Amino acid sequence: MADLQTPPDTLIGTALTLSKKDLARLKREDAKRQRAAARDRPKASQRWREARQASRHRPGPRGWNRTGGGPVDVIEAPFELQGTTVQVCGFYPFSAGAGLPVIGAPLGYHLRRRSLVCADPVSWFRAGIISNPSAFILGQPGLGKTSMVHRWITVLADWGVIPMVLADTRPDYVHTIADLGGQVIKFSPGQGHINPMDLGPIVGQLAGIQDAKERGKALEEMASRRRSLIAGVVGMMLGRELAPHERSVIATSLSDLDPELTTPPLLGEVIAHISARPQTLRAVTLTNDNDTEYDLRVREVLDALISLGPSGMYGTMFSEPTSEHIEVGRPAVFDISGVNENDHVLMAAVQSLCWNLGSATVSAEAYLAADEGRRRKTYLLVMDELWRILRASADMVHFIDSITRLNRGRMMAQVMVTHTMNDLKLAEPHLTATAWGFVERSAMVFLGGLAEGEMGNLREVFNLSRAEVSQLSDWIAEAPVDQWTGRAGLRPGAGNFLLKTGKEAGVPLHVQLTDLEIDNTNTNRDWDMVQ
Numbered sequence: 001m002a003d004l005q006t007p008p009d010t011l012i013g014t015a016l017t018l019s020k021k022d023l024a025r026l027k028r029e030d031a032k033r034q035r036a037a038a039r040d041r042p043k044a045s046q047r048w049r050e051a052r053q054a055s056r057h058r059p060g061p062r063g064w065n066r067t068g069g070g071p072v073d074v075i076e077a078p079f080e081l082q083g084t085t086v087q088v089c090g091f092y093p094f095s096a097g098a099g100l101p102v103i104g105a106p107l108g109y110h111l112r113r114r115s116l117v118c119a120d121p122v123s124w125f126r127a128g129i130i131s132n133p134s135a136f137i138l139g140q141p142g143l144g145k146t147s148m149v150h151r152w153i154t155v156l157a158d159w160g161v162i163p164m165v166l167a168d169t170r171p172d173y174v175h176t177i178a179d180l181g182g183q184v185i186k187f188s189p190g191q192g193h194i195n196p197m198d199l200g201p202i203v204g205q206l207a208g209i210q211d212a213k214e215r216g217k218a219l220e221e222m223a224s225r226r227r228s229l230i231a232g233v234v235g236m237m238l239g240r241e242l243a244p245h246e247r248s249v250i251a252t253s254l255s256d257l258d259p260e261l262t263t264p265p266l267l268g269e270v271i272a273h274i275s276a277r278p279q280t281l282r283a284v285t286l287t288n289d290n291d292t293e294y295d296l297r298v299r300e301v302l303d304a305l306i307s308l309g310p311s312g313m314y315g316t317m318f319s320e321p322t323s324e325h326i327e328v329g330r331p332a333v334f335d336i337s338g339v340n341e342n343d344h345v346l347m348a349a350v351q352s353l354c355w356n357l358g359s360a361t362v363s364a365e366a367y368l369a370a371d372e373g374r375r376r377k378t379y380l381l382v383m384d385e386l387w388r389i390l391r392a393s394a395d396m397v398h399f400i401d402s403i404t405r406l407n408r409g410r411m412m413a414q415v416m417v418t419h420t421m422n423d424l425k426l427a428e429p430h431l432t433a434t435a436w437g438f439v440e441r442s443a444m445v446f447l448g449g450l451a452e453g454e455m456g457n458l459r460e461v462f463n464l465s466r467a468e469v470s471q472l473s474d475w476i477a478e479a480p481v482d483q484w485t486g487r488a489g490l491r492p493g494a495g496n497f498l499l500k501t502g503k504e505a506g507v508p509l510h511v512q513l514t515d516l517e518i519d520n521t522n523t524n525r526d527w528d529m530v531q
Helices: 020-040 044-054 121-126 145-158 174-179 201-208 212-238 244-257 267-275 279-285 291-308 344-372 386-390 394-406 429-441 458-462 466-474
Strands: 106-110 116-118 134-138 162-168 183-186 332-335 379-383 412-418 444-447 496-500 507-511
Touching (some): 134 145, 145 162, 145 174, 145 379, 201 344, 212 244, 212 344, 212 394, 244 279, 267 291, 279 291, 344 394, 386 412, 394 429, 466 496
Parallel strands (some): 162 332, 183 332, 379 412
Antiparallel strands (some): 444 496, 496 507
């Protein structure tokens, strides 16, 4: 046993005494380890520089830490006191509410308080302010709906969110996406092709998922998406909903030709397969050996498919292999401005194809990220001119409805844009109720200038006060004309929106554009604005 008079630093356990040589060696090794750890640990100045660099892209708790940002050096604790409601009757109930959280993309200023307003569906959802990453924008033309979406696209892209504009009809977003280094996919008669059966090369990668259960789940979802898409497009061509046996013909044909979703067939191959009267299709059409009955049962489906092919009105738009696929991880926009806007069926068919391709890419990327054990990407899907596709086919109403219900689980925020609630009034009452549900389920609703007759059920759903209704009506006034120059100024309601989240009082705000945004947000660039 060691003697009790032995110095403590020479005691190891209860029966071991170190020599002075061993003790010195251990001290040297310990000092060496500490020096190595100090070298590996970033210095305070380095950590400060890293934090400063990160704060250039988004404000920290002390503000924008960059040139012209004016960060706060010291945050003083507020003076606190307690008292009864009688003692502090001048302060409670509070005469002025707390300011809005400085979370999200900076939009502009509060119309009454002149304080900064920051908001976007991604940041507010991550902060727990809203329960669903979705936004709906309503307002008459020319009041700044597109400009606000441009602001979201630009800021969120800098914060790592991938914007996808899946059907740009005018186009409004091509310049912004191109400036962000994104992908501009042009699709219209004479410009590009889209094979409706091809959901993209990323879908073909799902067959390599290691877990058999997850692989089967992913492939079945993509197959279901493709079946619904083709059935919807065929229904648009026919101008009606498909009968059950017609849906079965489409589903069985796709399964026969491409069961693993690795070799998507072309439109001509699907037409040839149905025309060949295979036994699998005879079984689902209940025609057995009766060729005449079989031809009668599949005739209208073939008529619709043929009209999409080279012999139809749209040439080779849908009958050739897809000319350009979406690249995962890059901002993307489908430029469909070359599509004839007077052909409502074609416009709706193209929109549905583009939206389906985008949502399928996002969903497939989520499955692959889970299989590879990496972090999933966050997407912002922009759906502008919503009214076009809703009026073309009942199937597309249900397709958009499914997106609004499942986006949260796919790390996909969505922004829907249209003019008024009258745009969502469809041919059937149940379809109108479904379309109005898009607005009701949106966690953030931005209301621009609207006439009282264009508000639909907004008053009941969002508890609009008389003052708010009056304010929205005032914003639709036309711009005053200068009597000396003969030119009109800005419309009174341009850039003004009322942000509603549930039945709480709305936040009136003005979207303030910077000089760098004015050109990209100009939706009148095609007009020759000669003085």
